[in-house]
Each structure stands twice: as C-alpha cells, then as structure tokens.
Amino acid sequence: MDENPPRSWKVADFREPRLRRCNLDLDSVDWEHANVVGAGMDGFVWRVYFGDKGPYALKLFWDPDPHDVKQAGSFAAQRECQNAALLKMIRASVDQATAEGSKTPVLVLADPSTLEDAKANFFGFAEEVRRTRMREHFGTHRPNLVEVAEMPRFAKCYGWLHFNRREVFPRMPRRVLPHSIRVGKHLRSLPPERDTFIAIVYEYIEEGENNVEAVEKVAKFLWLAGFSFSQQPLAKNWKSGVLIDHSDIVGPGFYGWQKHFYSRLSAKSILAE
Structure with a gap:
C-alpha cells in the first residue's frame, strides 16, 4: 500500500504534478548502518533505515535550486519529484x-507516435477523462483504443525531504559523507555556500538481473502513457527489471520531452552499456 498516496488525479493534477512531503523523519536515520549505493550527475544515493523501517534508497540532489544548474539540462529534483507524482497518480487511476x-x-491510443498522441494518452489517466470523456477525449475519428488494466512495477516513492547538511553531516560517519565525483567533463558536488538541499525517498530495490520481458513491459507501459526516455537511457538505472531512476523519463509537455525519443524502446536498447 502507498504510504503517501496522491489526493487526486484530475487533469489539473497531471498538468502540475506535486509530490507530497515524505512522512519519514530524517533525524531517525541510522547512519552507522547506512551504505553508499552510488552517485551520478544528479545526486548521491544511500541505502538507509529510518528507525526500524527500511531499507530505503535516499537520494540527495546536488543542485538545490534551478538557478544552480550550470550544465544544460533539467532541474533533476523537479523532474524526479514530478515523475514520481505522475506515476503515483497513474497507478491510482488504474x-x-x-x-x-x-x-x-x-483507454489509450494503441500506437501513439506524436506529441498530440502522447498527451491524449497521458491525460487519459485523469479521473474525469476516464469517467466522462473517454472516447470524446480522442476526437471523432474513433481511433484504435486499448484498455490499460494493470501497471508494471516501479520503485515506490515515499516523497521528498529537506536535507540540512549542518544538521545531518555531524551524525554521519566519514565513509558515507557525500563526496564530489566526476561525470564525464563535469565535476559534481554540493555547493559549499548552500546548507539546505532536496532529497527524495524511494523503495530500495535489491541488485538483480534485469529480466528482458519485465523491462520491455515497463517500456511499453511508459510509451502508452506518453512518456519518452531521456536521450541516453542507462542500464545502471535498472535493477531486477525495475526502473530505479525516475530522471530517465519525461512526461509529454514537460521540459526535455522530445518526439525524436518517443517510441516503444526494446530492452536491448535500454540496457545497452
């Protein structure tokens, strides 16, 4: 059961998705038993317990504000929070x-290919569209529609948190302190002049083989729901057939969605190293 479910999933909610704040208390994290999972362009990730609850994946974003994004690209914290909120609403609708x-x-278009198709399918999950304007929502040409009766597994998101380094870092062993990393030409680290950052809490997915059938099921669902993958989807963003990094996808009408990348991807192309 979702511990932090969406309050509603209407058209207005899909246009401006808002992830709710996490109910877990950051002060309860047992940092002595935390482990570093990894780090990348967007942030730093730990495997943690909140008191006796867990494990969870806690991701701290490097950039606390859109104005701090120096590289061309999206504000990672915003994209992940939006995507997490959207996936919660889609699941609630299904x-x-x-x-x-x-x-x-x-109901969604069976073979979407354009931005208009993607948006029609995307908003097809909105409650009032599903209940009162199903076929009318898709125009008068009576397109080939298919029913979405189930949703594949995604890493559950439990909401966002404020992360104050002055309060948290003193409780952390040196081995788990977030350190700067180099990603290609970019050096990523926490801006020294900032104290408060944004973090997001996910279900922790154990390491496991990426089953091709499971990955393709997720890819098909995202395509039907109107999402495009980023320019270079990464194999490391999947564990046990589950997409664990929600920054790898973009909803239609949101920054970064591109028709060129909107298609039904194969597991081979997604998991290519």
Whole structure:
C-alpha cells in the first residue's frame, strides 16, 4: 500500500504534478548502518533505515535550486519529484478503474507516435477523462483504443525531504559523507555556500538481473502513457527489471520531452552499456 498516496488525479493534477512531503523523519536515520549505493550527475544515493523501517534508497540532489544548474539540462529534483507524482497518480487511476469494474476503464491510443498522441494518452489517466470523456477525449475519428488494466512495477516513492547538511553531516560517519565525483567533463558536488538541499525517498530495490520481458513491459507501459526516455537511457538505472531512476523519463509537455525519443524502446536498447 502507498504510504503517501496522491489526493487526486484530475487533469489539473497531471498538468502540475506535486509530490507530497515524505512522512519519514530524517533525524531517525541510522547512519552507522547506512551504505553508499552510488552517485551520478544528479545526486548521491544511500541505502538507509529510518528507525526500524527500511531499507530505503535516499537520494540527495546536488543542485538545490534551478538557478544552480550550470550544465544544460533539467532541474533533476523537479523532474524526479514530478515523475514520481505522475506515476503515483497513474497507478491510482488504474487501481480505481479496476476497483470500479470494466464500465470506465483507462483507454489509450494503441500506437501513439506524436506529441498530440502522447498527451491524449497521458491525460487519459485523469479521473474525469476516464469517467466522462473517454472516447470524446480522442476526437471523432474513433481511433484504435486499448484498455490499460494493470501497471508494471516501479520503485515506490515515499516523497521528498529537506536535507540540512549542518544538521545531518555531524551524525554521519566519514565513509558515507557525500563526496564530489566526476561525470564525464563535469565535476559534481554540493555547493559549499548552500546548507539546505532536496532529497527524495524511494523503495530500495535489491541488485538483480534485469529480466528482458519485465523491462520491455515497463517500456511499453511508459510509451502508452506518453512518456519518452531521456536521450541516453542507462542500464545502471535498472535493477531486477525495475526502473530505479525516475530522471530517465519525461512526461509529454514537460521540459526535455522530445518526439525524436518517443517510441516503444526494446530492452536491448535500454540496457545497452
């Protein structure tokens, strides 16, 4: 069960997705037993327990503000929070349709290819579209529609947190302190003049082989829901057939969505090193 479910999933919510704040207390993290999972262009990730709850993946973003983004690209914290909120609403919509029976299913275009197609499918998950404007939402030409009856597994997101380095760092062993890393030509680190950052809490996914069928099921679902992958989807962003880095996808109409990258990708192309 989602510990931090969306309050509503209407068209307005899909246009401006807002992830709720995490209910877990950052002060309860047992840093002595935390482990570094990794670091990348967007941030630093730990495997942690909040008291006796866990494990969770806690991701701290390097950039605390859009104005701090020096490289050309998106504000990672915003993209991940938006995507997490969108996936929560999509799941809530699918679950609600299932609970109500087959009278008002989620319907999407079977072979979307344009931005207009992507948006039509994306907003097809909105509650009022699903319930009252299903076919009208797609125009008068009666396109080939398919029902979305289930949603594949994604890493659950438990919300965002404020992370104050002056308060948290003194409690952390040196081995888990976030350190600067080089990603290609870029040196990534926490800006020394800032104290407060944004973090996001995910379900921790154990290491495991990426099952091709599971990856392709997720890729197909995202395509039908209107999402495009980033320019270079990374194999390291998947564990046990689960997408663990939500910055790898972009919803239609959001910064970074490109028609060129909007297609049904194969597991081979997604998992290519």
